Amino acid sequence: MADQLALRSENFAEWYNQIVQKADLADYGAAKGTMIIKPYGYALWENIQAYLDKRFKLHGAKNAFFPTFIPLSYIQREKEHVEGFTPNLWLVTAGGGETLEEPYAVRPTSETTINMTVRNWIQSYRDLPLLLNLWNSCFRYELRTRLFLRTSEFLWQEGHTFHATWEEANQYALDIHNDAYLDFYAHAAAMPCIGGRKSEREKFPGADVTYTLEALMGDGRALQSCTSHNLGHNFAKSFDIRYLDRNNELQYVATASWGLSTRAIGGILMTHGDDKGLLMPPRIAPTQIVIVPIFGKSGDPAPVLDAAKQLARELSEYRVEIDARDDKTPGFKFNDWEMRGVPLRIEIGPKDIEKAQVVTARRDTGEKKFVPNAELAAHVKQTLDSIHDTLYARAKKFQDDHTFVVDTYAEFQERTAGEGGAGFLLAHWCGDDACEHAIQKETRATIRCIPFDQIKEKGKCIRCGNESDGRVVFAKAY
Amino acid sequence: MADQLALRSENFAEWYNQIVQKADLADYGAAKGTMIIKPYGYALWENIQAYLDKRFKLHGAKNAFFPTFIPLSYIQREKEHVEGFTPNLWLVTAGGGETLEEPYAVRPTSETTINMTVRNWIQSYRDLPLLLNLWNSCFRYELRTRLFLRTSEFLWQEGHTFHATWEEANQYALDIHNDAYLDFYAHAAAMPCIGGRKSEREKFPGADVTYTLEALMGDGRALQSCTSHNLGHNFAKSFDIRYLDRNNELQYVATASWGLSTRAIGGILMTHGDDKGLLMPPRIAPTQIVIVPIFGKSGDPAPVLDAAKQLARELSEYRVEIDARDDKTPGFKFNDWEMRGVPLRIEIGPKDIEKAQVVTARRDTGEKKFVPNAELAAHVKQTLDSIHDTLYARAKKFQDDHTFVVDTYAEFQERTAGEGGAGFLLAHWCGDDACEHAIQKETRATIRCIPFDQIKEKGKCIRCGNESDGRVVFAKAY
Numbered sequence: 001m002a003d004q005l006a007l008r009s010e011n012f013a014e015w016y017n018q019i020v021q022k023a024d025l026a027d028y029g030a031a032k033g034t035m036i037i038k039p040y041g042y043a044l045w046e047n048i049q050a051y052l053d054k055r056f057k058l059h060g061a062k063n064a065f066f067p068t069f070i071p072l073s074y075i076q077r078e079k080e081h082v083e084g085f086t087p088n089l090w091l092v093t094a095g096g097g098e099t100l101e102e103p104y105a106v107r108p109t110s111e112t113t114i115n116m117t118v119r120n121w122i123q124s125y126r127d128l129p130l131l132l133n134l135w136n137s138c139f140r141y142e143l144r145t146r147l148f149l150r151t152s153e154f155l156w157q158e159g160h161t162f163h164a165t166w167e168e169a170n171q172y173a174l175d176i177h178n179d180a181y182l183d184f185y186a187h188a189a190a191m192p193c194i195g196g197r198k199s200e201r202e203k204f205p206g207a208d209v210t211y212t213l214e215a216l217m218g219d220g221r222a223l224q225s226c227t228s229h230n231l232g233h234n235f236a237k238s239f240d241i242r243y244l245d246r247n248n249e250l251q252y253v254a255t256a257s258w259g260l261s262t263r264a265i266g267g268i269l270m271t272h273g274d275d276k277g278l279l280m281p282p283r284i285a286p287t288q289i290v291i292v293p294i295f296g297k298s299g300d301p302a303p304v305l306d307a308a309k310q311l312a313r314e315l316s317e318y319r320v321e322i323d324a325r326d327d328k329t330p331g332f333k334f335n336d337w338e339m340r341g342v343p344l345r346i347e348i349g350p351k352d353i354e355k356a357q358v359v360t361a362r363r364d365t366g367e368k369k370f371v372p373n374a375e376l377a378a379h380v381k382q383t384l385d386s387i388h389d390t391l392y393a394r395a396k397k398f399q400d401d402h403t404f405v406v407d408t409y410a411e412f413q414e415r416t417a418g419e420g421g422a423g424f425l426l427a428h429w430c431g432d433d434a435c436e437h438a439i440q441k442e443t444r445a446t447i448r449c450i451p452f453d454q455i456k457e458k459g460k461c462i463r464c465g466n467e468s469d470g471r472v473v474f475a476k477a478y
Numbered sequence: 479m480a481d482q483l484a485l486r487s488e489n490f491a492e493w494y495n496q497i498v499q500k501a502d503l504a505d506y507g508a509a510k511g512t513m514i515i516k517p518y519g520y521a522l523w524e525n526i527q528a529y530l531d532k533r534f535k536l537h538g539a540k541n542a543f544f545p546t547f548i549p550l551s552y553i554q555r556e557k558e559h560v561e562g563f564t565p566n567l568w569l570v571t572a573g574g575g576e577t578l579e580e581p582y583a584v585r586p587t588s589e590t591t592i593n594m595t596v597r598n599w600i601q602s603y604r605d606l607p608l609l610l611n612l613w614n615s616c617f618r619y620e621l622r623t624r625l626f627l628r629t630s631e632f633l634w635q636e637g638h639t640f641h642a643t644w645e646e647a648n649q650y651a652l653d654i655h656n657d658a659y660l661d662f663y664a665h666a667a668a669m670p671c672i673g674g675r676k677s678e679r680e681k682f683p684g685a686d687v688t689y690t691l692e693a694l695m696g697d698g699r700a701l702q703s704c705t706s707h708n709l710g711h712n713f714a715k716s717f718d719i720r721y722l723d724r725n726n727e728l729q730y731v732a733t734a735s736w737g738l739s740t741r742a743i744g745g746i747l748m749t750h751g752d753d754k755g756l757l758m759p760p761r762i763a764p765t766q767i768v769i770v771p772i773f774g775k776s777g778d779p780a781p782v783l784d785a786a787k788q789l790a791r792e793l794s795e796y797r798v799e800i801d802a803r804d805d806k807t808p809g810f811k812f813n814d815w816e817m818r819g820v821p822l823r824i825e826i827g828p829k830d831i832e833k834a835q836v837v838t839a840r841r842d843t844g845e846k847k848f849v850p851n852a853e854l855a856a857h858v859k860q861t862l863d864s865i866h867d868t869l870y871a872r873a874k875k876f877q878d879d880h881t882f883v884v885d886t887y888a889e890f891q892e893r894t895a896g897e898g899g900a901g902f903l904l905a906h907w908c909g910d911d912a913c914e915h916a917i918q919k920e921t922r923a924t925i926r927c928i929p930f931d932q933i934k935e936k937g938k939c940i941r942c943g944n945e946s947d948g949r950v951v952f953a954k955a956y
Contacts, residue, residue, distance in 0.1 A: 027595065031547035031582050032573065036595055039540035039610070046541065062517035063524065067631055068546070068584075068615055069509035069568075090547075091572040092584065095510065095630070096619035097565065104509050106546075106570065106584075117505065117514055126805070132517070137546055137615065141574035152573070153545055327604070 005339065007275045012219040016270060017147075023278055023340045025265070026147045033142040033152030037262070040340065041148075043286035043319075044265055045155060049135065051188045051284060052157065052260065055180040059172075061131040061159055066113055068137065069104035074112040078238040081111065084205025088140040090152070106139040111206065111231070111257055114160045115239040122162060122253060124244040129172070130162040138261065148266035149223075149478050156261030162253045164245070166232050169254035170209065173228040176258045177211045181226045189264065190281040190391035191215050191271050192399050193225055194424065194473055196449030201436050204257075208232035214448040214473065216399045217270035220421025222448045222475035225267050228258035266478075271395050278341030279363055281391055282384040288318045289380065290337045294330050294349030301326075307353050311346065315380060338363060343387045344380065364390045399424070405471070409462050412474070416443040422476050424448070428468035430461035439463050445474045483817065485753045490697035490898075494748060495625075501756055501818045503743070504625045511620040511630030515740070518818065519626075521764035521797075522743055523633060527613065529666045529762060530635065530738065533658040537650075539609040539637055544591055546615065547582035552590040556716040559589065562683025566618040568630070584617040589684065589709070589735055592638045593717040600640060600731060602722045607650070608640040616739065626744035627701075627956050634739030640731045642723070644710050647732035648687065651706040654736045655689045659704045667742065668759040668869035669693050669749050670877050671703055672902065672951055674927030679914050682735075686710035692926040692951065694877045695748035698899025700926045700953035703745050706736035744956070749873050756819025757841055759869055760862040766796045767858065768815045772808050772827030779804075785831050789824060793858060816841060821865045822858065842868045877902070883949070887940050890952075894921040900954050902926070906946035908939035917941050923952045 005022060006014040020026050025041035028034070037045065053063075069092055076082045090106040093099060107113075114132065122130060135157050142152045159176060163169040177195065185191040193213035197203075203210035207229035215225045236242070236252040245251050272279035282288055293308040295301040305324055312320045321342075323333045330347070337345060347359040358376060361368045364387050371379045402423030406412050416422045422445060429435065429447065439462070440446050454470040461468050483500060484492040498504050503519035506512070515523065531541075547570055554560045568584040571577060585591075592610065600608060613635045620630045637654060641647040655673065663669040671691035675681075681688035685707035693703045714720070714730040723729050750757035760766055771786040773779040783802055790798045799820075801811045808825070815823060825837040836854060839846045842865050849857045880901030884890050894900045900923060907914065907925065917940070918924050932948040939946050 029545035029547075030549050030552065030591060030594065031545050032578075034545035034547060035543075036545065037543035039542050042542045043540070045543075062521070064517050064520045065513075065515035065523075065633060067507035067509050067512035067514065068617075069507075069512060069631070071508050074508065086575075088574060090570055090574075092568055093571045094569040094581075095567070096621070100510075103572075113508060116508065126803075139546075143574070153547070155543060325604075 005277060008218065008273055009275055019273070019277055019339070020147045020269065025269070028145070028147070029153075031152065033145045035145075035147050035151040035153065037155070040286050041265060044268070044280070044284060045262060047284035047286065048184070048188070048264060049157075051184055052180055053135075055183065056133050056157075056159065056176070059131070059175055059179065060129070061133040061161070064132050064134060065136070066110050066117070066134060068107045070107055070110070070113045072103055072105055074116050075105050075108075077112060078206050078235055080234075081206040085109070088142070090139045090141055107136070108140050109138065109257075109259075110134060110158055110160065111235055112239075115235045115241060115255070118162060119239055119241040122241060122243050125164055125246055128162060128164045128243060128253065129168065131159075131172075132161065133157055133159040146266075148262055148269070154262045156259050159256075159258040161256045162241070163256065164243070164251070164253065166208075166230070166254045169232065169256040170230040173209075173211055173230045173256040173258060177213070177226075177228040181213055181228070181260060184260075185213060185215070185225060186392070188281065188283045189268050189271075190388050190395060191225070191267060192392065192396040194449060194451055196451035196454070196473065198227075198449060199433075199436055199447045199472075201433055202447060204229045206231060206234050208234065212449050214424075214475070215267050215271060216402060216424060216475070217267070217421065217478065218273065218398070219270070220402050220423045220476075222421075222424065222477040223263070223267045223270070224448070224477065225264060226258070226260040229256060231255040231257060272391050273341065276335070277339030279391065280341040280343060282343040282387050285341070285343055286319065287321045287340070287342045288384060289315060289320045289344045289346060290342045291320060291322045291346045291348065292330055292333050292337075293322065293324060294347055296350050299350060303353065304348065304350060307348055311348065311358065311376075314377070318380065318384075334361075344383055362387060406462065412439075412445070412462055413443055416445045416476060425474040426471040427462040427474055428459035428470070429472045430464055430466035430468055432461075432464070432466070435461060435464050439474070445476050448473045448475050448477060483755060486696065486751055487753055497751070497755055497817070498625045498747065503747070506623070506625070507631075509630065511623045513623075513625050513629040513631065515633070518764050519743060522746070522758070522762060523740060525762035525764065526662070526666070526742060527635075529662055530658055531613075533661065534611050534635075534637065534654070537609070537653060537657065538607070539611040539639070542610050542612060543614070544588050544595070544612060546585045548585055548588070548591045550581055550583055552594050553583055553586075555590060556684050556713055558712075559684040563587070566620070568617050568619055585614070586618050587616065587735075587737075588612060588636055588638065589713055590717075593713045593719060593733070596640060597717055597719040600719060600721050603642055603724055606640060606642045606721060606731065607646065609637075609650075610639065611635055611637040624744075624956075626740055626747070632740045634737050637734075637736040639734045640719070641734065642721070642729070642731070644686075644708070644732045647710065647734040648708040651687075651689055651708045651734040651736060655691070655704075655706040659691055659706070659738060662738075663691060663693065663703060664870070666759065666761045667746050667749075668866050668873060669703070669745060670870065670874040672927060672929055674929035674932070674951065676705075676927060677911075677914060677925045677950075679911055680925060682707045684709060684712050686712065690927050692953070693745050693749060694880060694902060694953070695745070695899065695956065696751065696876070697748070698880050698901045698954075700899075700902065700955040701741070701745045701748070702926070702955065703742060704736070704738040707734060709733040709735060750869050751819065754813070755817030757869065758819040758821060760821040760865050763819070763821055764797065765799045765818070765820045766862060767793060767798045767822045767824060768820045769798060769800045769824045769826065770808055770811050770815075771800065771802060772825055774828050777828060781831065782826065782828060785826055789826060789836065789854075792855070796858065796862075812839075822861055840865060884940065890917075890923070890940055891921055894923045894954060903952040904949040905940040905952055906937035906948070907950045908942055908944035908946055910939075910942070910944070913939060913942050917952070923954050926951045926953050926955060
């Protein structure tokens with residue numbers, strides 16, 4: 001076949017590029033580096049949104065909207081921030097036929113414009129905490145494009161919260177990290193992640209501390225899957241945001257920000273899947289169940305289609321599709337939906353109707369079963385949960401199998417040589433930025449995080465040999 | 479009081495400008511003409527989204543995402559379209575420190591970029607209909623800003639659908655008009671609207687037919703509240719989108735587009751309300767019920783607060799707020815929530831707890847009632863429905879009272895003189911664009927629509943005296 005899918009086991013990068021388009025998830029936009037998200041991909045994003053939005057609201061965050069255009073002078077107000085973002089800015093320079101006096105940056109992130117606004121909303125400790133979240137488009141100029149992973153415009157949520165103290169801002173960033181992001185990856189996306197904080201070099205421009213979740217993709221590369229920042233008093237000082245505390249004294253607020261983007265979709269696609277195609281985690285799969293009516297070679301298709309529709313009604317708490325195409329064979333349909341990663345398939349034909357049963361097929365194991373109609377509801381629930389567990393366990397095993405304790409720079413260089421991923425490399429690091437930078441230049445591996453579960457252990461920096469208190473997580477990353 | 483709210487009955491325009499900010503719905507953004515939507519306003523938008531999104535999906539539409547930046551050459555491809563939109567474009571001319579070879583327009587609407595993409599998705603009749611909807615930001619340069627009504631960036635949904643025939647495109651535009659928009663305004667926003675089609679002058683640039691809902695605001699001005707366009711074959715021909723029909727012959731697709739924006743929020747605010755402030759329609763109100771615990775002058779506030787929390791749990795199917803502020807009097811809180819337009823207030827104090835009752839107060843009539851706890855659930859349901867009905871009936875009466883059959887141009891000019899609104903004016907029009915234009919120049923009234931329920935009736939054009947087959951709806955509009 002001319003349009004045979006590249007094999008995930010042989011050429012991961014090519015598999016990814018092909019599957020994103022073949023499975024109708026996304027396509028390239030006309031403007032440089034942009035992406036079109038097709039209905040199948042967007043439905044995945046809607047499910048991610050629904051899951052996270054509920055959790056943010058449980059933590060008191062409220063959604064709001066801030067304009068896409070940000071005066072350049074705002075962005076220039078926080079020193080580290082402007083250095084971090086200027087190279088990637090898109091600029092609006094004209095409107096209504098006139099050249100603007102001051103160009104607008106197209107939102108690379110909203111810290112500056114929100115801080116500029118919120119300074120007028122906060123007067124006293126009674127106005128705190130102020131917990132905002134935005135679902136919007138984010139714009140960062142990119143030379144190299146990779147759908148979902150690196151695009152000039154992507155969708156995300158950006159939380160921006162204002163607190164009375166540094167400690168509260170820090171705790172809120174950690175709460176979102178754990179109760180929203182980690183929870184989402186474990187219980188919805190079936191992705192095991194390593195949580196920790198970023199080094200000074202890797203943290204967000206303007207943050208005191210950046211927390212991250214790092215996932216390992218099927219090619220051994222790491223993906224930064226979300227971040228939560230304790231911005232301390234940095235932005236409050238740059239934008240002069242102060243409040244009257246209970247003692248009637250003026251204090252700077254402390255701020256946090258936290259975000260997860262459509263990159264998460266890339267992470268899901270690159271964590272699960274096989275040579276047949278994608279494997280969608282059941283709880284957020286755009287289609288959880290596909291029903292394929294088997295019309296048989298002769299006979300009336302109507303009763304089979306009716307039975308399929310009846311099944312769909314009975315399973316209406318799930319996201320169900322019926323594939324009633326009359327110009328495709330069952331075999332073609334099976335392959336097609338397997339390629340798209342639908343977790344569970346149900347087949348129903350004239351004989352099944354007679355016997356009051358259906359055939360189910362799991363996408364993860366391929367296991368097929370005859371299931372009596374009376375047992376179907378319980379079977380579906382149990383099977384979708386089981387597929388979730390299997391996906392998580394497989395990904396965890398893959399992560400464990402590709403996590404290496406490395407003690408010499410020779411081994412480190414060997415493991416990071418070549419084009420592919422290197423897995424997670426647990427190695428000692430002295431804490432020095434110059435050393436981190438040298439390792440990056442020499443091996444293209446970066447420190448993904450200083451893990452929360454770091455074991456205190458004396459050792460020697462993998463590169464310079466100076467003292468270290470514990471291992472950090474290195475990887476080659478997307 | 480220095481910050482007394484302007485009276486709606488005395489100065490409607492000033493009332494609107496003040497209330498939008500005082501009720502924490504929105505604020506002005508830094509970039510020219512932009513708007514910040516605060517949590518209370520954004521929650522209203524989320525409720526509007528949820529209501530409409532369900533209806534779009536019932537009609538088979540699927541959500542997707544298309545990039546914000548559109549190459550200028552795309553927009554220039556449809557002749558009427560480029561003329562209609564060029565004066566309002568925002569332009570991106572630089573990215574990543576480089577000047578772009580071709581500037582990008584910042585999405586004024588997505589017809590062009592979608593058509594340019596979808597031509598590759600459609601091959602045969604099997605690919606039709608293709609029903610897409612986008613929830614995104616829309617950008618149109620505005621000199622004069624009015625929050626929610628006229629801003630350089632606003633939120634909306636834009637549906638874009640592709641059909642086999644002109645008739646199907648037309649029917650789909652009408653279905654969305656009736657089953658989504660009209661349904662939403664009647665059953666969620668409590669807004670009576672006049673439905674009809676636009677004149678050639680007022681229709682969407684590039685459409686064969688534009689359908690609209692026109693609502694009458696509290697000052698007698700009309701608000702175009704949504705539009706659905708049958709674009710016929712215009713875009714399909716400009717973008718060369720053809721499909722193989724069942725006879726294997728190439729045909730142009732027919733397209734439709736349809737949209738509703740955050741303008742709808744402006745419509746809701748300007749339809750309902752009184753001198754005390756806003757009046758949110760109960761089914762989409764951000765807060766449906768506010769519980770105000772009455773602590774009394776002495777005694778422990780804890781049992782009252784506990785009782786309020788218990789009430790909130792019992793009413794958890796509604797959007798409920800407890801106002802537990804300890805630095806505000808009950809009277810202040812009553813006024814505050816009335817200003818914000820919360821439909822139902824529940825008061826609970828120590829004596830009410832003893833008597834197993836609460837006090838409820840309706841925002842629309844001010845009626846207060848003692849309600850035994852056992853009857854509260856039924857009372858709340860019934861009262862919220864009743865408030866919806868009252869709001870709709872009041873708005874309908876206002877519309878009826880401000881709809882005038884006008885037969886002479888002298889009366890037409892008199893009714894449209896001055897700064898205020900003129901209500902709906904039902905008058906004969908010859909169908910000539912020049913006449914329509916002259917009326918607009920002379921009176922600032924425009925044809926809002928040729929109503930669906932137009933009565934066939936011979937008459938003479940209000941301005942030129944030529945023959946007319948029926949009355950059209952004129953108004954001064956936002």
